[in-house]
Amino acid sequence: MQMLIFILDFLQETDFHGCSLLGPFFSLAASVRLTAGLAIGPVGSFVVANKTIAPDGSLALPSLLGNIPWSPRQGRIGDNFRLTVIDQQKDIRMLEPTSIHWHGLFQNGTNYMDGPSFINQCPISPGNSFTYDFTSQQSGTFWYHSHLATQYCDETVVGVATPSSMLINGLGRTAATVLQHDSGCDHRQKGLALPLPFGQPCLRLQLRLPDRRHKNLTIIEADGILHQPLSVDSIQIYAAQRYSFILTANSPSATTGFVRTRTTAPLVSPGYQLRDSSLHVGQWMVNEVNLHPLVDPGAPGGAFIGGADVQLNLALAFDLTTFKFTINGVAFVPPTVPVLLQILSGAQNAQSLLPNGSVYTLPHFASVEVTLAGGVVVGGHPFHLHGHAFDVIRSAGSTTYNYVNPARRDVVNIGGAGDNVTIRFFTDNRGPWFLHCHIDWHLEAGFAIVFAEDVPDWKSELIPTAEWNQLCPIYNALPASITSLAA
Incomplete structure (x- = not known):
């Protein structure tokens, strides 16, 4: 099971909101039925506490949340969201500090509310709270989750992780367990x-x-x-x-129309077929190449390879001696001082920013082209960029480039050997933004970099709240037994 996974729905003034609110949200860890228990309004609080749960009927594990499924939050463009996270964790087998990332929300002008620990903030310490205060500028379906180490996955617990079943609408089942609840079925006309x-x-x-x-x-x-x-x-x-x-x-039959979910690596021995x-x-x-944005299609920059103001060719690899993933030869290691705070405290260039070799400065109002070659071990790797959506001008499995109407998203699969996935975005959102593989243990093993966008204007344009300024002093006063897991 995974932890700290919610849904945010941001609505336009049109009736498109029906597409976000009528169905269940599926996930590996937990799901949210959007037709029930909807939390409406941009102000609220979430208590993060340890609780043993077993929605799939398997061996229960300590979790960071109470109930599954969880209620989503709903708002409209222009709403001021004030969401207070209260950390009440007291389980020494898990990291007790936490932070929340609002996945897919650009946080334009409020970079300090993006959530990744040691990039945009220090973690929230146990026994404390923090209010994420931002204005919604997008419509669509988003989710939010913990962004400290591997906290929102099973591996938070010290010891051997036990595989779980998949949950649909908060429910699942295993062959070895008699469940006390129904399945995640949803009957429709x-x-x-x-x-x-x-x-x-x-x-x-x-x-x-x-x-x-x-x-x-x-x-x-x-x-x-x-x-x-x-x-x-x-x-x-x-x-x-x-x-x-x-x-x-x-479906022609009233009893056979259903949607199935499965992993892409079924446990079938070679030479055998599924019956x-x-x-x-x-x-x-x-096929990603067939996805085209409905509004304002087209990638920034010129309609040719290298036609952006900034070109970055990222060499991705796995070091078999250190068991770390690297980007341009460097494995990302979280700094002790958040990247944003480093700039606000006086650092002014990439050479003085930590972690060394993992921070790339970008100019303001520029088109940026990033290439991500596939073929790294245990791929394909889903790379997520914070603070932006990007245009996928070359997708995995394709050798063609589309500058006219490529898919636009914030997570892209970089594919396998021979792939050279290429994305473009426009730097209209100052601050430090994480680019990382979203397979959590790959991120923990160093598969990430930071884009520091429009560094000269951070001090004058990014003004964190007084509560944000207290996160690091409180966290730095914690004993090591709280800020790290025992080996």
């Missing part, structure tokens, strides 16, 4: 078009949703951004990606 948001938060598992009887999944949103409708029968979702799609319940053909993936799998 035949012929109904049902909008569903769907996401996959954390680890290396990939999800596919095949309904091979019909090409009846119509994608309308990717990573919180509206795209032109695309009809498929299967969707492969990498860690931290999100899709909203319309499911048309048009149940209904488990096979359909023939109309979504």
Whole structure:
């Protein structure tokens, strides 16, 4: 099971909100049924506390939250959100400090509210609270989660992690356990078009949703951004990606119309075939090159390779001697002082910023092209950029470049050997922004860098709250037994 996973829905003044609110949200860890228990309003609080839960009926593990499923938050563009996180953790087997990242929200002008520990803030200390105060500037479906080490995955617990089943609508089951609850089934009328948001938060598992009887999944949103409708029968979702799609319940049989989820590596010995053909993936799998933004399509910069103001070719690798992932030969190690605070305290260039070799300064109002070569071990790797959405001008599995209407999102799979995934974005959001693999243990093993955007204007334009200024002094006063896990 994973931890600290919620949903945020930001609505436009139009009726598009129906696409965000009518269906269940699926995840590996826990799910949110958006039709029930919806927390409406931009002000609220969340208590982070240890509780033993077992929604799939397997061996219970200490968790950072109380109930599953959790209620999402809803708001509209322009709402001022004030969400207070109260840290009441008291389990020494887990990291007791925490922080929350609002995944997919750009935090333009409020970089200090983005959440990643030691990039944008010091962690919230146990026994304390912190209010995330920001204004929503986007519409769509988003999620939020812990952003301290591997805190929102099983590996937070010291010891050997036990694999869990997949949860749908907060429920799951294992073959060895008698469950005390129903499954995650959702009964719908035949012929109904049902909008569903769907996401996959954390680890290396990939999800596919095949309904091979019909090409009846119509994608309308990717990573919180509206795209032109695309009809498929299967969707492969990498860690931290999100899709909203319309499911048309048009199965010819009243008893066989259902959406299946499975990992992409079934445990089938070589030479054997799955006997149940209904488990096979359909023939109309979504292809990222066929996703096109609904609004303002087109990548920044010139319509040719290297046509951006800044070009960064990132060499990705895995060091077999240190068992660390590296970017341009450097494994990311979290600094003891958050990158944002380093600048606010006087550092002015990449050479003086920590961690050494992992901070890349970018000018303001510039087009940036980043290439990410595939083929790194245990790929493909889903890379997430904070503070921006980017245009995927070259996708995994493709050798063509699209500058006119490429997919726009904030998490991209970099593919395998021979792939050279290329993204572009525009630097209109000053501050330090994390770029990292969203498979959590890969991030913990160094697979990340930081883009420091428009450094000269941080002091004058980024003014953290007084409460933010107290996070580091309180955290730095904690004993090592609280800030780290025993080996």
